[in-house]
Structures are given as structure tokens and as C-alpha cells.
Amino acid sequence: MVANVPSYSPEAVAEFAVALIQTLNRNTHRAYNRAREGNFALDGLLGRTLHGKTVGIIGTGKIGIATARIMKGFGCRILAYDPYPSPALEGIGEYRGLEEVLPESDIISLHCPLMDSTRRIIDEDALAKMKPGAMLINTSRGGLVDTRAVIRALKTQHLSGVALDVYEGEGALFYDDHSGEIIHDDVLMRLMTFHNVIVTGHQAFFTQEALGEIAECTLRNIDEFVVTGTCGNSLTKDLKLVRRDSLPVRGV
Secondary structure, three states: OOEOOOOOOHHHHHHHHHHHHHHHHHOHHHHHHHHHOOOOOOOOOOOOOOOOOEEEEEOOOHHHHHHHHHHHHOOOEEEEEOOOOOHHHOOOOEEOOHHHHHHHOOEEEEOOOOOOOOOOOEOHHHHHHOOOOEEEEEOOOHHHEOHHHHHHHHHOOOEEEEEEOOOOOHHHOOOOOOOOOOOOOHHHHHHOOOOOEEEOOOOOOOOHHHHHHHHHHHHHHHHHHHHHOOOOOEOHHHOOOOOHHHOOOOOO
């Protein structure tokens, strides 16, 4: 029997997405490094007030809704795109087509599953439709973004900043310490040369509460299987054999 943990602490990921937005917008990562060297100059640290800005939420599952709710609290206008609208967005924002969300949003935050229809949903064409100076946030799946296209948009200053907790080539790197090695991923290394790019190592879920929920659900799955011989979160009937090295995230 193979089972999963279908959802856990969507607020953990949503709060991290907002932390990335705040850090990128107000340049707190740069200010922190400067201050440690005794540099308290404000040059290059100019941000924008979030109140009144438009935030585009791509994908309105539990995490997308939680992110929308937080950004609504900042006084932002919320636009959302999802082929399957959620009634939970009512009173928080409004659904629009992707063709409307991209050009109207000051911030685009991705909260989609990775599937054929969403793979590289942010590609060259989508980036061209985004508002000049917009920020892109991805705490969902690395494969949603065409990284090379994002680099080109950063070089032309079409994007004002990018924050990624996931990366399409993360499988060979994330969750391990490579600080004493030469990293051969030239795309990732080029991306990280931009001062207005933040890359973190797939840690948005990583809170005490989320880990507790994962452990509790796993134990419930085991107990249910022992008692009943099956499990409500079972994936066995849906499984297909896959190569271990074809999986997108290590440990899955």
C-alpha cells in the first residue's frame, strides 16, 4: 500500500510566499548584508508600498487562497486565475482569465500543481504579457517557470524581481550542502548573479506545525491500513512504475 499526505499547513507556504514578496520588494536581504559591513546607505534599497497594488494568484487551491487572504490584508487588489474556481475566493478577490491577470498584476504568485497544462505556464509569451516592472514569485513547482526566459526578462528589466523557492533543475541540488563544490548548473548560477533575485532551497513548507501535520497524517494512514486493510489516502490504484531518477523532487 502506498499512501500520501494530501495537504498540510497551506498557511506555511503562503506565509513564506509573502515573506519573499516583502524581502524582494523592500530589499531587506541587501540591507542586511550591507549593515553587517557597516554600510547604512539607502541607495538601491527603494521599494514600493504594497497597499493598493494588484496581486495575481495563479492557482487557487488551499495555498493560493491562503496567500490571497494575506495579501488582501495588506490592502492589495486580488486577481486570480484557475480553471476550477473556488468559492473560497469570494470576498477576497475576483477570477479573471490569464490574459487579464498577467498584464494587470504588479506581483504574480504561482500556486499550481505541475502537469502538462501548467508546465512552463510562465514562458516567453507569458512574461511578455506581464506588466513591466512586475515581480514573479514561485513557491509551487519549479517546472512552472521557463528559467531561461526569466533570465532574459531580468536582463531587459521587464521584471523588477524574481523570488523562487523551487527550481526546475532542483533535483540534483536541493536539500544537500554543495558549498564546497563547483555547481555545474550554469542557468541557476546565472540567475543568482542578479541582485533582484532570491533563490531558496524549497523550504516554504518547513515549519514545526507543517512537519507535525505530516507526521500525524502518516501515522493515521498506517493505523487505518492496519485496522481496515486500506487507507483513504491510498495512491496504490493510481500508481505507475517510474524511474527513480525521473522524479522531480528528491525524496518523493
